Amino acid sequence: MVTRSWLFDAMIYMYALSLLFYFSDFASANRKAKRMGTGLLLFVWGLQTAYLAASLYNHLTEWAFMRSDVLFMFSWVIVTVSLIVNRFFRIELFVFFVNVLGFAILALNIFGNPNVQPINSGWDINDELLFIHISLAIGSYAAFSFAAIFSGMYVFLHKSLKAKKFSQTVMRLPSLEKIESYTYLSVIIGAPLLLLALSLGIVWVLLEGNSDLLYDAKVINSFFVLAAYAFYLFQRVSMRISGNKLAVWNLAAFCIVVLNFVVSNLVSGFHGWIWD
DSSP states (O other), X not given: OOEETHHHHHHHXXXXXXXXXXXHHHHHOOHHHXXXXXXXXXXXXXXXXXXXXXXXXXXXXXXXXXXXXXXXXXXXXXXXXXXXXXXXXXXXXXXXXXXXXXXXXXXXXXXXXXXXXXXXXXXXXXXXXXXXXXXXHHHHHHHHHHHHHXXXXXXXHHHHHHTTXXXXXXXXXXXXXXXXXXXXXXXXXXXXHHHHHHHHHHHHHHHHTOGGGGGOHHHHHHHHHHHHHHHHHHHHHTSOOOTHHXXXXXXXXXXXXXXXXHHHHHHOSSOGGGGO
């Protein structure tokens, strides 16, 4: 049964959005974000259940499952278990990371299924996977850019207030507390987006069948970027560090982003198209 990918694309994007809300709840104990994440994940579960039921019905006369059926069932089980855990236990970080695995498995199933055809007839199904990967990566870099701008504002305002320089520019800036909260929100959005983009990138490498691509300069540096922002969040959430020190660290993390975008692309074996 040949299926157009628009349904799966919607499922992937809703899954990614639900994980953003879950991560926001974990990072800032946002109950509203948790409800939004749960609602989106329930919708993803409903779509998965409907498709799985239809697929199983079409295979009633077969004794063996296809690989795509097994992967889809595995992803469905992960989503089901995570919803149960989310309902009865408060371990948001477990729910988030187990669903990152479910997200990657779902993507591997969809884009590795020969019966799924891309929406754009001129594309290969892997081109559609790359489009989603790139859109998530761009979203993460945009969020990190906003975080860096806010951090720069924080450092400037902190230095000006400390020196008691109350210029018109200083007076028009938001408070230090608001700037710090905007920075934190930007990182909360950017970090999980990058993690999901990397998971799709790994899926693409697996489908290409060339594990050497995992050692590409841009891939390795992307993990350094993720680690830098993970440490930012660790300092903010667990160590309770805030203020100018955290803003400076965030600017340092953005330097790794710039390094990743500029230098790594110049030596990357398969990301050089950015400069074409």
